[in-house]
Amino acid sequence: MLPRIPQARQLLEQRFAALYADLGQTRLDGWLAQLPQQLTRTCFDTPHGKREMWLETLLALPPLVPSKRDFSAARVMLGQAADCDDATRARLQQLLEVFIPWRKGPFELFGIHIDTEWRSDWKWARVAPHLDDLDGRLVLDVGCGSGYHLWRMLGAGAQLVLGVDPSLLFLMQFQAVKTYAPEAPTHFLPLRSEDLPDFGGTGFDTVFSMGVLYHRRSPLYHLQELHAALRQGGQLVLETLVVDGDVRTLLMPEGRYGKMRNVWFIPSVPLLLLWLRRLGFVDVRCVDVARTTVAEQRATAWMRFESLADFLDPADAGRTQEGYPAPVRALVTATRG
Numbered sequence: 001m002l003p004r005i006p007q008a009r010q011l012l013e014q015r016f017a018a019l020y021a022d023l024g025q026t027r028l029d030g031w032l033a034q035l036p037q038q039l040t041r042t043c044f045d046t047p048h049g050k051r052e053m054w055l056e057t058l059l060a061l062p063p064l065v066p067s068k069r070d071f072s073a074a075r076v077m078l079g080q081a082a083d084c085d086d087a088t089r090a091r092l093q094q095l096l097e098v099f100i101p102w103r104k105g106p107f108e109l110f111g112i113h114i115d116t117e118w119r120s121d122w123k124w125a126r127v128a129p130h131l132d133d134l135d136g137r138l139v140l141d142v143g144c145g146s147g148y149h150l151w152r153m154l155g156a157g158a159q160l161v162l163g164v165d166p167s168l169l170f171l172m173q174f175q176a177v178k179t180y181a182p183e184a185p186t187h188f189l190p191l192r193s194e195d196l197p198d199f200g201g202t203g204f205d206t207v208f209s210m211g212v213l214y215h216r217r218s219p220l221y222h223l224q225e226l227h228a229a230l231r232q233g234g235q236l237v238l239e240t241l242v243v244d245g246d247v248r249t250l251l252m253p254e255g256r257y258g259k260m261r262n263v264w265f266i267p268s269v270p271l272l273l274l275w276l277r278r279l280g281f282v283d284v285r286c287v288d289v290a291r292t293t294v295a296e297q298r299a300t301a302w303m304r305f306e307s308l309a310d311f312l313d314p315a316d317a318g319r320t321q322e323g324y325p326a327p328v329r330a331l332v333t334a335t336r337g
Contacts, residue, residue: 071155081111
């Protein structure tokens with residue numbers, strides 16, 4: 001074990017203490033009876049080969065004070081280039097690169113542009129016009145990745161934003177950014193959606209699930225989880241892969257889809273809307289359908305592995321390598337009835 005791991009673990013526990021304090025000021029405070037045990041299990045008790053290295057990296061981040069923060073811009077910004085000298089900036093970039101691959105963003109930290117695989121700001125631009133006002137709301141983002149959209153939700157006025165994603169790497173990426181906004185009421189929980197409690201109709205005002213549904217072996221169960229996390233009258237924002245077709249159309253890939261092993265069900269838009277209605281959602285609407293392009297998802301210096309261009313048929317960009325329809329994503333909003 002590296003010598004400073006106890007201090008690094010303490011840093012993470014301090015961040016979680018701030019989460020508990022923020023959560024305790026809301027109607028969701030009942031979750032605190034089980035949440036600390038959940039986070040201890042997933043963060044510290046479950047074996048992971050890189051946890052110690054990542055914790056050490058968090059602890060080594062330079063103690064900079066950002067002169068400017070902007071959670072409403074396309075690049076989530078913390079600090080400007082003038083806030084530190086070149087040597088400190090170079091050290092900061094070296095430490096941030098420990099967390100490669102960065103998939104969701106972009107971010108700008110003290111003049112460093114983290115050019116992520118996904119232009120997640122493009123997705124936010126499609127989502128934002130269809131949101132209920134987030135001002136003062138309790139917001140949950142299931143499958144939040146590095147947390148880019150959590151900061152945009154905070155920038156849109158949310159009172160408290162929680163992200164849920166089981167990836168320890170994504171937790172570390174979020175915490176690296178959070179280092180420079182420690183008091184922000186924005187938090188990352190390294191949990192699965194199955195770990196969420198049923199709030200009995202008094203849960204979150206807005207729940208997002210973007211890019212998750214097709215990874216679930218039971219999509220209806222995932223939709224039930226989202227329903228249980230919402231308060232009565234709360235808004236669901238769901239984004240997922242879809243295929244052309246009618247209410248009877250459903251694609252279940254045999255093997256991989258776009259080189260991904262964990263794609264299970266891709267419904268048509270009419271079938272997706274039917275699923276939501278059957279599970280008790282009302283005012284169910286598809287508000288956007290967009291084909292994913294290689295300009296929106298691509299390899300960068302911060303994500304140096306295969307990306308969308310490698311997943312498509314080189315002779316037909318309208319098909320995946322396996323011959324399935326290329327990725328098209330629908331954005332759906334609904335209300336818990």
